[in-house]
Amino acid sequence: MLKPQDILVLLKVYGLKNEWTYSELAKSLKMSSSEVHAALKRCSTSGLYSDKRRRVLKPALEEFLIHGLKYVFPTQPGALVRGIPTAHSAEPLKDLLVTSDRDIYVWAFCSGKVKGQEIKPLYRSVPEAVSEDPQLYEMLCLVDGLRVGKVRERELAAAELKKRLYD
DSSP, X not given: OOOHHHHHHHHHHHHHTTOOOHHHHHHHHTSOHHHHHHHXXXXXXXXXXXXXXXXEOXXXXXXXXXXXXXXXXXXXXXXXXXXXXOGGGSXXXXXXXXXXXXXXXXXXXXXXXXXXXXXXXXXXXXXHXXXXXXXXXXXXXXXXXXXXXXXXXXXXXXXXXXXXXXX
């Protein structure tokens, strides 16, 4: 059975292409090597990753993220906290939508400069991991757009995600 951190690992692997080791991947995601290895094993079993080719299976990942993620790893906006903007409160969705200041979503983070409703990240290390990887940050914001967004936000997030997966 998949765990939320598996999606984080897959998106990072996708961004790195084939140039990574388990220890480098673990360090960049603020996880242990064994957690990364187990995540990729689960993804392989689920048909989202090919162990032999060391590649993310993009069509399967796209289908899962767009159609299944919000059911498997749901989230709801929580209390007002300081953190890092996510979903439609961050790029690339932020420029595509008109939203009010009341509808800001963030991952709670002590160094965050934005106040908004808390969205639980897929894994506790997400706020730290994205600080060093703008591409991962963008992908996770799109994923959160799929998890928490209304119909319009989900449609835009899906379109932007497809663009990035097949570039």
